[in-house]
Amino acid sequence: MRILTIGMHSSQLDPDGFSLPNHDGSSAESANTFGGRTKSDEYFEKRRLAPPWAKAYHLWGLLLGMVIGGEYFIWNEALRYGFGSLAAATAIVTVLYWNLTNCLAELTAALPFSGGTATFATAAFGSAAGMFTGMAYTIEFILDAACYIVGASKNLNQAFNFPVDHTPTLILWWTLLVLLLLAINSWGVKPTFILLLAISLISVAVLIAFAFVMIPHVDFERWVLRQDVPLFADGVRGVFLSLPFCVWWYIGLEIAPCSAEETSNTRESTPVAMFASTGTINSMVLLVMFINSAIAPGIAVLSKSSNPLQDGMINALGWDPTGPAARLMAFIAALPLFSGALAALYAASRHLYSLSRGGYLPDRASLTWRRTGAPVVAVFIVTACAGVLTALAHYIEVSPTKTMESALIESAVVFAYVGYTADMIVFIRLRYTMSSLPRPYMAPYGIASAVVVISISLVGLGTGVWTSMVYWATLIGLVLLILILSPYYFRIVRKRMVLTPEKAFIRRHLDYLFRDTVEDANSNQLRLHRAGWSSDAGSGRGSAKKVGSAGGAGVVNAKWAEKMGSGRGGSGVGTHSTGGPSTSTIIARGSGSTTGTYKSTNSTTFITGPSRNLNKFVAPPGSPTTSIL
Numbered sequence: 085m086r087i088l089t090i091g092m093h094s095s096q097l098d099p100d101g102f103s104l105p106n107h108d109g110s111s112a113e114s115a116n117t118f119g120g121r122t123k124s125d126e127y128f129e130k131r132r133l134a135p136p137w138a139k140a141y142h143l144w145g146l147l148l149g150m151v152i153g154g155e156y157f158i159w160n161e162a163l164r165y166g167f168g169s170l171a172a173a174t175a176i177v178t179v180l181y182w183n184l185t186n187c188l189a190e191l192t193a194a195l196p197f198s199g200g201t202a203t204f205a206t207a208a209f210g211s212a213a214g215m216f217t218g219m220a221y222t223i224e225f226i227l228d229a230a231c232y233i234v235g236a237s238k239n240l241n242q243a244f245n246f247p248v249d250h251t252p253t254l255i256l257w258w259t260l261l262v263l264l265l266l267a268i269n270s271w272g273v274k275p276t277f278i279l280l281l282a283i284s285l286i287s288v289a290v291l292i293a294f295a296f297v298m299i300p301h302v303d304f305e306r307w308v309l310r311q312d313v314p315l316f317a318d319g320v321r322g323v324f325l326s327l328p329f330c331v332w333w334y335i336g337l338e339i340a341p342c343s344a345e346e347t348s349n350t351r352e353s354t355p356v357a358m359f360a361s362t363g364t365i366n367s368m369v370l371l372v373m374f375i376n377s378a379i380a381p382g383i384a385v386l387s388k389s390s391n392p393l394q395d396g397m398i399n400a401l402g403w404d405p406t407g408p409a410a411r412l413m414a415f416i417a418a419l420p421l422f423s424g425a426l427a428a429l430y431a432a433s434r435h436l437y438s439l440s441r442g443g444y445l446p447d448r449a450s451l452t453w454r455r456t457g458a459p460v461v462a463v464f465i466v467t468a469c470a471g472v473l474t475a476l477a478h479y480i481e482v483s484p485t486k487t488m489e490s491a492l493i494e495s496a497v498v499f500a501y502v503g504y505t506a507d508m509i510v511f512i513r514l515r516y517t518m519s520s521l522p523r524p525y526m527a528p529y530g531i532a533s534a535v536v537v538i539s540i541s542l543v544g545l546g547t548g549v550w551t552s553m554v555y556w557a558t559l560i561g562l563v564l565l566i567l568i569l570s571p572y573y574f575r576i577v578r579k580r581m582v583l584t585p586e587k588a589f590i591r592r593h594l595d596y597l598f599r600d601t602v603e604d605a606n607s608n609q610l611r612l613h614r615a616g617w618s619s620d621a622g623s624g625r626g627s628a629k630k631v632g633s634a635g636g637a638g639v640v641n642a643k644w645a646e647k648m649g650s651g652r653g654g655s656g657v658g659t660h661s662t663g664g665p666s667t668s669t670i671i672a673r674g675s676g677s678t679t680g681t682y683k684s685t686n687s688t689t690f691i692t693g694p695s696r697n698l699n700k701f702v703a704p705p706g707s708p709t710t711s712i713l
């Protein structure tokens with residue numbers, strides 16, 4: 085099968101960017117730019133990532149490795165507001181993440197680049213939005229990594245029979261963990277993903293084994309209902325106060341888009357991996373929440389534990405807290421926390437790499453190690469930042485009742501809420517402005533899912549601002565970051581932006597969609613007016629008609645009109661000959677769906693998709709249109 089390529093005519097494009105069209109398809113001036121300088125092949129050769137390698141099960145391991153640590157610590161702090169508050173907040177957060185993963189799966193399959201959410205923001209609102217989004221997510225993932233390193237270090241202290249907060253050994257663990265994280269991520273994507281997959285399988289197996297062993301010891305009435313903590317200790321307010329801790333059940337699932345350029349068959353693998361990992365985590369959440377909460381020593385004590393699984397087993401099974409079984413459990417519990425830090429730093433390094441490759445940051449930060457394809461400079465920067473934050477978390481006290489460790493956890497949640505809101509605004513905009521972008525996977529509830537995510541995120545953010553100074557401080561820091569980066573972007577970045585693969589793809593797609601140019605594999609030009617569909621409400625039903633064509637060397641102009649009683653669909657068949665070697669057939673079928681077929685010698689493009697606006701097409705996976713990446 086020959087591949088249809090989307091033609092980009094640089095002479096028609098402003099070197100600094102491209103104006104997005106209005107929703108009705110008309111030309112519009114816009115400040116949204118995502119252009120840049122064309123760089124030599126040598127520039128991109130020095131910044132080449134490893135060839136696409138990861139399969140869906142590797143991505144499953146990456147996402148589980150990032151998230152599974154939340155089932156081992158932090159979540160239990162929500163028990164101080166009662167088990168009912170924990171359960172209600174968990175239900176809300178579960179709804180948030182199922183909708184979020186659906187929307188991100190659609191965007192990743194459509195725009196599979198290592199910039200991830202930064203690429204989506206660039207496509208929707210221009211390069212400035214892409215830079216701010218990329219920086220925000222980089223900071224979030226570094227905060228996540230620091231939280232996991234802190235937790236893993238305390239578990240290792242327990243595993244080797246030191247006091248939990250014994251500073252000399254904590255410094256030793258921080259140093260060893262940071263060096264190990266740096267080495268593994270620098271080694272390349274293969275060892276990173278394989279190790280994450282192995283730890284994820286071990287972590288899930290441990291949680292399942294924990295559930296089976298603990299089921300005979302579950303006593304919900306004694307350890308939950310008869311405790312000093314009511315089901316809803318602070319009413320509705322308690323539910324909202326539990327949200328930040330319950331976010332840690334799932335936080336990190338949004339890293340999937342970062343692996344797009346290192347994943348084979350991204351358009352199919354990413355949605356499958358995201359749904360499989362979300363489903364797996366959902367199952368683990370239910371096991372841990374209902375079993376770990378309902379065993380000794382009870383929710384009042386468990387809410388203060390730094391290792392709830394280990395403490396639950398010690399009390400329920402009568403283990404010696406310093407015995408080999410308890411120490412082994414502490415070591416095993418450190419593994420998912422280590423994998424969380426490894427996955428978070430992988431994602432942060434890919435975001436930083438993408439920003440540097442695009443000219444937003446010094447270009448040295450995107451250099452890769454030719455042997456492994458790892459962006460070693462970016463890996464070093466994000467790992468060093470996480471190490472510094474880890475030390476600060478131990479030595480700085482935010483308030484008499486709040487440690488820096490708790491502040492890092494809350495700050496990461498703030499960045500997550502802001503990022504999720506921004507991502508869903510981007511999702512909604514792209515559904516309208518680039519609705520013909522090939523989407524191998526489409527979120528079943530579309531814009532409704534995005535609205536749900538935005539609503540929950542804003543409620544969680546508002547609640548945090550209402551109750552915690554850390555939220556205020558983080559939001560103020562975010563505003564200051566934007567104020568600092570804005571002059572940097574407009575004075576420096578705009579002059580040195582690079583036309584990266586993702587920007588080239590976005591420009592090519594818009595050139596195809598709004599400049600109406602397609603070049604087939606034979607270099608014959610097929611010029612189609614932007615799909616000129618119209619629908620008239622009324623009785624009866626009409627057939628599609630070709631209203632214009634022109635012969636020549638493979639060049640045609642065609643416009644179609646159709647009628648249907650509902651004014652939304654129609655059916656009909658039309659064919660036209662190009663005067664050249666190509667023949668195409670376009671079919672429209674009713675109820676707001678369209679199907680089109682373009683045939684040129686040995687190549688076929690299928691264009692299909694539900695659409696309220698019939699001039700917007702969506703191509704399924706496997707079509708030549710989707711092969712340009």
